[in-house]
Amino acid sequence: MADSAWTITSRLISGLIIYTAIGWLVSLWVGHQAVLMAIGALVGLGLSYFLIFKALRKDDTTLDAEEIRRERVRQQYR
């Protein structure tokens, strides 16, 4: 997809927001607000990176497949 470069920012931001919020919600229940929010932020960032890498890898392979297909077509008509 052409927008893979543009989704990186929003994925990073939303991962950070959601898991920090989850950390905060858990802290309402068990206390240790600062620690849990920090852990939440790190977990969120980690998951965002994971998601970004996986999604980009997928884009890469589809691009490669498309390139290979085109090359095959080109050779047929040579």
Added chain:
Amino acid sequence: MSADVVLASGGLSCHLMSGCGFPAPGAEIFQFAAVWQFTLFGVSFHITKTTILLFLAVVVILGFFLYAFRRPKLVPRGSQNVGELGYLFIRDGIAREAMGKEGDKFVPFLFSFFFLIWLLNFWSIVPFAQIPVTSIFAIPVAFAIIVYVTWVPLGIYKQGFVPFFKNMMFPPGVPKAMYVLLAPIELISNILVRPFTHSVRLFANMFAGHLLIASFSVAAFYLISASVVGILGSVASFTVAVALTGFEVLIQALQAYIFTLLAAVYISGALHAEH
């Protein structure tokens, strides 16, 4: 740069030799006094310089394209040539690039966005206008909301309510077990953060660019004095201000392009499930 910038940041009295500190321009250079205000149905309207420039941009664009296509000829000449060049750029460079043939239906939508945003950005370097209207956050937000209420209902209509959100939340290429953790990220990123970044990208670029030009222009004026530091600093600041103005021309077109391209990409994502 403009008189109102110099006046807004301490006036002509503030100078290197007059003992006051550097009047760095801040957010106040984006605020203008109301030229005319009135109340309609309990809502008070303030017509400011930026409002006038916004309306003027609409008039200029409408005027140009109506003039260019007043008597369209098969072999375009003059302004019709320019108009067709703009149309083909949007159609082939943005709409078809993102959506293929289907994109032709959305060319008017993207076309309006591109030229309006470009001109609103361009006011930044037009003498006496000298404020990019898109650096007022409400304007890019309004544009982003228009794009948002276009692609979300379109996606629900084309793909169906449940599949639309399902395609959005479960990106391919991710191990199944991770979906519990990653689906909320995708949902928030597409539904909430996407319109936010869409508007902030345009706003922040124009805001920062205008502030930079204003800072260096004020510095060029502030530093003029009969001292080596003053003269060198003033000349250097003026040179940088001119160079930044040239750079802004590039950024203005680029940001209008990026905003329109992203709108096209979002619409394309709504038409078809990704991958």
